[in-house]
Amino acid sequence: xxxxxxxxxFVGAAxxxxxxPGPDNLFVLSQSALYGRRAGFSVTAGxxxxxxxxxxxxxxxxxxxxxASPTAFLVLKGIGAAYLAWLALxxxxxxxxELRSDSADRPSRIRLFTQGILMNITNxxxxxxxxxxxxxxxxxxxxxxxxxxxxxGALFILTVxxxxxxxxxxGGGLRGWLGxxxxxxxxxxxxxxxxxxxxxxxxALF
Numbered sequence: 750x751x752x753x754x755x756x757x758x759f760v761g762a763a764x765x766x767x768x769x770p771g772p773d774n775l776f777v778l779s780q781s782a783l784y785g786r787r788a789g790f791s792v793t794a795g796x797x798x799x800x801x802x803x804x805x806x807x808x809x810x811x812x813x814x815x816x817a818s819p820t821a822f823l824v825l826k827g828i829g830a831a832y833l834a835w836l837a838l839x840x841x842x843x844x845x846x847e848l849r850s851d852s853a854d855r856p857s858r859i860r861l862f863t864q865g866i867l868m869n870i871t872n873x874x875x876x877x878x879x880x881x882x883x884x885x886x887x888x889x890x891x892x893x894x895x896x897x898x899x900x901x902g903a904l905f906i907l908t909v910x911x912x913x914x915x916x917x918x919x920g921g922g923l924r925g926w927l928g929x930x931x932x933x934x935x936x937x938x939x940x941x942x943x944x945x946x947x948x949x950x951x952x953a954l955f
Contacts, residue, residue, distance in 0.1 A: 795865020
């Protein structure tokens with residue numbers, strides 16, 4: 750059992766990180782606004798599933814191996830950049846939709862869930878972030894470090910569910926307004942495409 754003087758600072762830092770504007774929470778907001786709250790919740794579930802992978806990787810030391818191998822890091826960055834560029838292309842090509850629950854063009858929740866997973870696990874910087882962030886709150890005198898990392902990862906994922914879930918709920922409130930404006934829908938798709946393209950370039954070049 751972790752003491753409160755470890756848990757509370759960790760949760761506070763995690764919430765601040767979740768609230769900081771970034772590709773994940775902006776994607777949740779955009780998909781919720783376009784397709785409704787369930788779409789945002791599906792993306793959030795996918796992102797959290799990806800975080801489970803990163804947490805396990807850090808606990809097992811895989812992230813440390815990734816950090817030590819420039820080749821493995823570059824390969825994973827290349828895969829992530831290519832996937833994000835593909836998503837950007839799809840967003841740029843998307844037009845306005847008739848925002849109904851039965852719209853044929855509406856992406857399935859499985860597809861959005863899968864996109865959330867792939868966005869997360871193909872970004873090696875998430876593993877490296879976890880590798881740098883989680884161990885700061887680990888105290889070997891309190892038990893097995895790997896178990897503490899798993900617990901911290903679970904706490905981090907819980908904050909993501911709460912914060913991103915709130916963003917999905919808020920973004921879904923914009924859907925009725927978007928349904929009356931095809932131009933705003935197209936603009937939001939273009940902004941989403943720019944977001945993906947910018948992240949792809951960042952992964953590829955930095």
